[in-house]
Amino acid sequence: MTDPRMLLMTHPDCLHHALTEHAESPDRLRSVMATINASPRLAAITQRLATPATDAQLTLAHPLALIEQLQNLEPLTGHIMVDQDTYMSPGTMHAARLAAGACIEATRAVLTGEADQVFCAIRPPGHHAEIDAAMGFCFFNNIALGAITALAHADIQRVAILDFDVHHCNGTVDIFKDDDRVLVCSSFQQDYYPNRYLDYENSHIVATPLAPGTCSASFRQLIEDQWLPAVNQHQPDLIFISAGFDAHKDDPLAQIELEVDDYRWITQLIKDLAKQHCSGRIISSLEGGYHLKALSDCVRVHLETLIEP
Ligand SMILES: [Zn+2]
Incomplete structure (x- = not known):
């Protein structure tokens, strides 16, 4: 039986941000939704x-000048290209507002x-979007907007953002670098894109670099040693959760060797932490993952693990 206390937020217009042959293509979401x-x-x-998120909602994290x-x-x-990696097509802004709006509503x-x-x-996706810059396929920092929404609530004093995408969440760190109510833990391929904030040190920012070729056992050990405490x-x-699945061994954008089962493992670990600290309350949002089969298999085990009683 499915746990009735789980929701899935999505929108077909997220497919309208589109550029043929680009890694961050609409086929990613089509594949995920078909599998679900x-x-x-x-x-x-x-x-x-x-x-879609309104300007008032987006300005919780980004200046109006950037949005305009x-x-x-x-x-x-x-x-058109916003930077070397990040394209805009007709429909991009609506899709980006929907992605941000999904995280706000989820929260x-x-x-x-x-x-x-x-x-x-x-x-x-959103985790590369800095306060004042769209970059790395990202326009607005979806998960950060969710976290800011949560912190405006009287019952929420502290939140954690756990990011297992293969790329460092420079945008999330940029937004929360001076806000110790937000713990940000990021595992990422070392010395790799985006090469920003990698050496930023603060007690509420945990960086877990992974050497190219890192396999399941080392990944799990690092997460247990650094994220759990x-x-x-x-x-x-x-x-x-900034849920990126591009550390899978088949992903074409990086050189980390995780298996589908590692995403079952880390989802269970986060679920156990949520049960221990916050009545099991989790908001997870899709970030990267560029091998369609690996991406949809990893999302499937992520959701299967979340909905288990
Ligand atoms: Zn990524």
Whole structure:
């Protein structure tokens, strides 16, 4: 039986941010949703359409000038590049607002007690988006907007953002570097994109670099050694997951050798922490993952693990 306390936030318009042959393509979300809908257990999770974040919501993390600048850059046809990696097409801003809106609504659903866990099946991703810069396929920092929404609630004093995407969450660190209410733990391939904030040190920012070729056993040991004590000391009232699946061994963008089962393992570990500290409350949002089969297999085990009683 599916836990009725789980929600899945998504929107088909997230497919309208599109550039043929780009790694961050609409096929990623199509593949994830097809896998979810093909599984009787996962298809039984209540799905809800995201609503786009307003300017007022986006300015919780980003200046209005950036939002307006991006809105003005969006092309009417074809595509333009915001940086070497990050494209905009017609529909990009709406998709980016939906991705941010999904995380904000997911957080509200958990805060009101409507759900214990929410997964946001959205794109574009968000964790590279800094306060003042879209970069690395990201426009607005979806998970950070969720965390800021949570911290505005009287019952929420501290949150944790756990990011197992293969790339460092420079944007999330940029937003929370001076806010020790937010523990940010990030595992990432060392000396790799985005090469920003990698050496930033603060007690509430935990960097877990992974040497190229890192396999399951070393990854698990590092997470247990570095993340568990940090989360236990922080005692979060809510846990957020930046759920990127590009550390899988088949991913074309990086050289880390994780298996599908490692995502079952880390999801269970985070679920146990959430049970211990915050009544099992988790908001997870899709970040990277660029091998379609590996991505959808990893999302499947992530959700299967979350909905287990
Ligand atoms: Zn990534």
